Amino acid sequence: MFSLGSGGGKSAKPSFVSYVTPEEIEPEPEGSLQEKSPEFLPGEVVFCSAKRILRCTQDDESECSVFGTLFLTNFRVSFVSDAVHSEDTVQLFKNKLYGENDIPLACVDQIYGDYDEKKKLITSSQVKNKYPSKIIIHCKDLRVFHFSLLCVKEEVRKKIFQGIIHHILDPKSLKCIFAFSYGEKAAPVPEVQRKQKTLMFETAEDWAAEMRRTKGSCKLVEDNKDFQIAQRLPQFFFTPTSVENEDLQKYQGRGVPIWCWSHHSGCALFKTAALPIAQEESTSKVQKAYVESMLNAVAQNHLYSVKTVDLSDALPNIQDIQQSYNKFKQNFLIDSIAEFWMSDVKWFSTLETSRWLSIIRQCLHKAVEVVESLERENTNILLIEEGGSDLCCVISSLVQLMLDPYYRTLVGFQSLVQKEWVAGGHNFLERSNLLHQRDKELQSPVFLLFLECVWQLLQQHSPAFQFSETYLTVLSDSINVAVFSTFLFSTPHQRATIMKAELDTGTLNIPPVWQWSLQFDCKAQGFFINPLYKAKSKQEKALRKAQRPKYTRQLSLPSTPSRRGFFKEETDNLKKMLRVKRISRWMQLPDSVQACVREFYSVWQRKPLDYHGLLLPCLDWPAVRLWTQRYLRWIPEVQILGGGDVAMLNKVAALVREVQELRTEVDRQVSQADPSLESPLVFARSSVRLSSSFPFAAARVWSFRPAIPISIGDSQMDLGQLASRDDEDTDYQ
């Protein structure tokens, strides 16, 4: 059993070599705490606290700064203001785990110290005897906190500073992650039973259900139940029918095509981890034969051609992604108003140099390529990547989102993430560097990149998605809360063993992120629903079924043994034919794909848009945009008071609600029956003036004065002589 050092979990003395003396972990004298302290979570332990901390708001130190107490716990850094909170107004969108002045430890991105007016990045090794007058914390959810320690006693200052640095920056072991102490103490939350449930893909049944839903035909592999094949593979998965059991073992599951999704035409999407590069020729030969046989398996299974898409070649690698995001996020971690307006002038070019939007575009482009092959050419696709669980996940999930409207529902999307990312073995633990490993090579925001791509689709085709952008933003925040099992592990094996071991002892309950009621009450969860979404009506469904062209499904081999023989003669002949033609090849996508994708897009674009059908993103530049809600929500200068798309969405939501109520009333009057409950859709009363960052940062009081750009002394525009010319060329009188 995993335990927190001394067991019980009462005192949170960590089991790793501690740099902090036990005294520091002792909580402050009770008296001071009782009055003002955050509501601690189950399993949360206070390490230390400091009073008289000044929280500054950007430049206006004089006006908006507040004194308060800073708490450091095993979960968060929490600032509790001394000021009496009169504005405890109805906050519609409150996170139950942490508030606006709380920073979960895992959410801290960088810590800076203000040393004599100089801002220095703090890496733990640096900390010796000098304590900064101010700590600046940059969060992964893009909040920025300034805490001034000037009014704090030297002793306390040292303690709180060292504590924060230690607990945030030093490497720790997995079991020290807050989820474990929380999981021991928290009572399981009964999730509201919904009609539809998120498929977790932890059981063979879930996989089989998915296969049935997509009407695919592959072979269920159960050999990895106890991770005999590979730790990074799910316990259950599907492969092409002709993949033999011994094939699975050969390279620890590498090279084995893992089924992702089946197209209604019968072709399917697979992914695989690339084989290690062979040194010797003989092994290389064997490998080649192996790869050929796997490709054959993919092809023959469906009697379609197969395309392999090597993502390692085509897309930026995880380090590129990390680097790009590091640059990109700096645009939003704003320390001062002056800095904000300074950077405003060069906004577009700095955005461009980060290349983050380009990477998003590249991923979407690649996904469209794959979609084209599946949709237009009915080709099987095998995605290949070194580990098979980073860009493979990005591309395969995007492809499925574009092709399958089910994944654009809330539950469908969550199932997709479970299938491709969680069961698919994405290394969440190391990609988020939750353990603060010194070696940051494995850190990369791959999952966030996926969410970014989804957001692009969402903003281009909003009515096609049941979930809202707020849902995506919250999901992206949840990665950094360190409470949810979803984002905690590096392999399915680790997940299964730890969760199971702890479960057996009956003490641990680490919830998946999908238990939204842990973070938001029912009403707040209403913000996850996109009011523009319209579920497909039954009539439409029937109509579509009738319209769908009959694919010659006879071509695909019946895979289940029970059906074998049904088409035997016919298929045998086809098999023979195909052997002659040998369709399966390492078909690299040619250079002209750019043009192909364009063509594919414009053909699709000319057809009437069906939100419950194929969805393609426009990849021309102005259409790829910045996810303003996520990135701008905490910056006061860019809040549009009374504006933003929120203003419109709110009106739509209100109307949806009104229509729902009317319908219930009609139903009640017609049938005298109980009205069926609809998903609650919330909206703010129109009397409240919202800001564009709503529902985020709602507790803040926005200034009623406008933000006036600070002009930068010399204009950076190179205008040449034109600037000095007079407006009128005619002679002046």
Place this chain on the structure above:
Amino acid sequence: MASASIPVYNSNPLENSSSRNASNESLKMELLADVPLLPGEERVIDKDIIYICPFNGPVKGRVFITNYRLFFRSVDVDPAVTLNVPLGVISRVEKMGGASSRGENSYGLDITCKDMRNLRFALKQEGHSRRDIFDILFRYAFPLSHGLQLFAFLSQEKYQENGWTVYNPVQEFRRQGLPNDQWRITFLNNNYELCDTYPTILVVPYSASDEDLRKVATFRSRGRIPVLSWIHPENQAVITRCSQPLVGMSGKRNRDDERYLDIIRATNKMTSKLTIFDARPNVNAVANKATGGGYEGEDAYQNAELVFLDIHNIHVMRESLKKLKDIVYPNVEESHWLSSLESTHWLEHIKLVLSGAIQVADKISTGSSVVVHCSDGWDRTAQLTSLAMLMLDSYYRTFRGFQVLLEKEWISFGHKFASRIGHGDKNHADADRSPIFLQFIDCVWQMTKQFPTAFEFNERLLVAVLDHLYSCRFGTFLYNCESARDANEVKMKTVSLWSFINSDRASYINPFYTVEFVHVLYPVASMRHLELWVSYYIRWNPRIRQQQHSPMEQRYKELLALKEQYLRKLEELQLSDSTSHLSNSTAPSPSTPSQRVTHLQTPF
């Protein structure tokens, strides 16, 4: 359809191949019938031609030129490619290639348009096939350079609405609560004697005499004295507009002007210092002294503070738009889109204009009066006052109010539309041309984008305004000032754009509009929120999805319809329930939807 008064040109110079048979002829007749003609519009020429579409390659078809438009329709292409371009949009017509040019489609015409596109047509290289069409296009696209009339004067269009009545200055000032004890309406400029580029009706401080005004006029460029544009209904702070003072190199002073500005300051007790917003960059204001202009010096105007807003001149804006066109037409710059966009500075200029207007609005709402000017007070000044008024006064955000705003701050106060747009004038390189009004409309668009529920009109109205800014179909934007409009009897002889717009009000209404009177609307003038107006600047590109209605709007309308449906159903149900009360509820729902809501919500 062609009228006899128009010289009949041989319409078929290419028609020499015998293979063209009767069926082809009849096809042509059909095509001809499809050419939309406005009352008063007359066909001049038509010709087989190849349209070199930058997106889909060459398209064979036929071009028709009337005294109003160029119309092209493809043959043998499905779906048909059509072009419908008012000739007023054309800024330049050039011959492309020569009789000896080699290569396919290398001989023809190149047409540059004012609305962010170019057109290219190719003809067969034989017998000067393009000469007649070139000449005609040149004549009719630039009628003023050829002694012809603008189409607005030939149009016979009739509308039920009369757009010329939209703006009545006295009525508008009355809406603002003027005249009052501090401000009076003067007819001093009735014959354009005080200032020939101002309207006839002006609002000036009560305590300034007509004589004072005349004296001040001598010290303000082109006599454009400070006059009231808008007054805050509560704190009585005012926006006044004018041109630069004629300070000159020697730093001349004028007591009357100084006193006049102090009178303006004193009309509002809260204003201890009058804020003068000079729209120009500081250096330009200084440079203007060399040509006799300048700015209000600190010594001379002690009760005023001067703020420069750093907005550049018309030439800078023209170049900026040209650069923008380069990166969006025909194809959107692929490799370095964002930095290319930045290097056009277009959005940066938008930011400066908006941020200037925000400062004006902020000053007013904190209770101090302002004076706004640039050099002549008809370009940047109009941008700033009208945008500030849009932020401060929700009336201008209504469908009607916006028209009033344009009529008032732009048209009546002498923004030089004729010079800036070059209506009917062939001199495409004229340095007087500049997209100042487009820039203003872009700023308005940015505001509608940031406040999607605050404006009663929608994006289509803004696009329609811009389209007819160039089209010369309506008289609204013709000429430089009111005196010229009067002299040419524009209101008598042409139709107003608002007649056209107001006859089709429903198309231009924003369904999300929410009436909200109280608040000042401050847009965020940060590059983070400013966007390129794709659906205007890149609208010719078929790859940019043009949605007739945004999905949001569509969904909203669907929901409204659903709501109606349920309400009707409920009403029916209630009717059938209460048969005893038949007498008072049989009328088939004459009430408005909102009334019905209140009526029906009681049972809940």
